Amino acid sequence: FPFPLTYIARLLRIHISERKREEEAESNQNSFAAMAPRKTPVVSRNPQLIRGVGKYSRSKMYHKRGLWAIKAKNGGVFPKHDPKPKAAATPVKPSKFYPADDIKMPLPNKRKAKPTKLRASITPGTVLILLAGRFKGKRVVFLKQLTSGLLLVTGPFKVNGVPLRRVNQAYVIGTSTKVDISGTNVDKFDDKYFAKAAEKKNKKGEGEFFEADKERRRASCHKTRRMTRRLSMQHCLNRLRQCQI
Amino acid sequence: MGFKRYVEIGRVALINYGKDYGKLVVIVDVVDQNRALVDSPDMVRSQINFKRLTLTDIKIEINRTPKKKTLIEAMEKADVKGKWENSSWGRKLIVKQRRAALTDFDRFKLMLAKIKRGGLIRQELAKLKKETAA
Numbered sequence A: 001f002p003f004p005l006t007y008i009a010r011l012l013r014i015h016i017s018e019r020k021r022e023e024e025a026e027s028n029q030n031s032f033a034a035m036a037p038r039k040t041p042v043v044s045r046n047p048q049l050i051r052g053v054g055k056y057s058r059s060k061m062y063h064k065r066g067l068w069a070i071k072a073k074n075g076g077v078f079p080k081h082d083p084k085p086k087a088a089a090t091p092v093k094p095s096k097f098y099p100a101d102d103i104k105m106p107l108p109n110k111r112k113a114k115p116t117k118l119r120a121s122i123t124p125g126t127v128l129i130l131l132a133g134r135f136k137g138k139r140v141v142f143l144k145q146l147t148s149g150l151l152l153v154t155g156p157f158k159v160n161g162v163p164l165r166r167v168n169q170a171y172v173i174g175t176s177t178k179v180d181i182s183g184t185n186v187d188k189f190d191d192k193y194f195a196k197a198a199e200k201k202n203k204k205g206e207g208e209f210f211e212a213d214k215e216r217r218r219a220s221c222h223k224t225r226r227m228t229r230r231l232s233m234q235h236c237l238n239r240l241r242q243c244q245i
Numbered sequence B: 001m002g003f004k005r006y007v008e009i010g011r012v013a014l015i016n017y018g019k020d021y022g023k024l025v026v027i028v029d030v031v032d033q034n035r036a037l038v039d040s041p042d043m044v045r046s047q048i049n050f051k052r053l054t055l056t057d058i059k060i061e062i063n064r065t066p067k068k069k070t071l072i073e074a075m076e077k078a079d080v081k082g083k084w085e086n087s088s089w090g091r092k093l094i095v096k097q098r099r100a101a102l103t104d105f106d107r108f109k110l111m112l113a114k115i116k117r118g119g120l121i122r123q124e125l126a127k128l129k130k131e132t133a134a
Helices: A006-028 A058-066 A067-073 A206-244 B070-077 B080-086 B088-100 B106-131
Strands: A049-051 A126-129 A139-145 A152-156 A165-167 A172-178 B010-013 B022-030 B035-040 B041-048 B053-059
Touching: A006 A126, A058 A067, A126 A152, A126 B106, A172 B106, B022 B041, B022 B053, B022 B070, B022 B080, B070 B080, B080 B088
Parallel strands: none
Antiparallel strands: A126 A139, A126 A172, A139 A152, A152 A165, B010 B022, B010 B053, B022 B035, B035 B041
16 A cells, blocks of 8 residues: 555545535525535544554445445535625724733633522422521521512511511421412512612712612512511411411 | 330330331340331331330230231230320320421410400419319
């Protein structure tokens, strides 16, 4: 052999892939001699014996792939297509700003944080025991997990003084007791609800803005909390307690 | 004075150590000085050391190494389960098990019940005190 087998095989593979691409290009271009778009996915007709070595030789593959038929169809020559006209290159403006030093840019980080995985024992309506914070030791009803991963939780306020609050899963024990909160609507509450009132830069009216924001919150708070309370939680909890004792 | 509970065929015993801890079991045969063949409706017949058994007051009428079916019948006839659960020992064990299986909510209810009971007791005591004082 003038050339090693692997070299030939590599040439073959490149050739085949080129041809395949040409075929695809042909069908894409809708030329007169184009073939219909492939309905079955491209599968190699030349199975690999070992990586880099195909079963069939060049001439065999020529026949298998029907290149003789393509030639015959095109009058003894391989069909040639003019390259697509390139779109006029947009004039590249020279940049106005060249930084003085070569600053190292950090690599882009495209990670998206997922909310923490919720323990299997914690489902909406579970009674949780708070382990830390102002309300440690209190038993509290779990409403839902917020997008930040924190748990939305409430006393209910009338029962034990724990308001609508966010709590980290790690500082919580999930009990086996569940309360039916199917009626409560907690869609309104999310992390934004708990965000601190944005401090305005206008120093003159700072006090005013802060109070206004708080008031807005309180108003919406009251209404929805009343709903949540009356709809299920208080009701269910008391019912539970009454029927057991 | 003397022993009241003997190792004999038909003696009901409680396993106090090992995988079958807490099971009520009938002595079905004696293997040697230290071991007995022991059986229970929910258990495969096996040998066990006497040290792992605590004898109870309950005894049933069986022959040596009865068939499982015969054993179960004899146990039903003697009402081993009923006698056990009504005995003070059996009752204490059941209470222990229940206490161990309490959930947080159960413990809360228990606390409220105790408070209530305590309150009632104190009321009665107050009444009695009043009577004696008067």
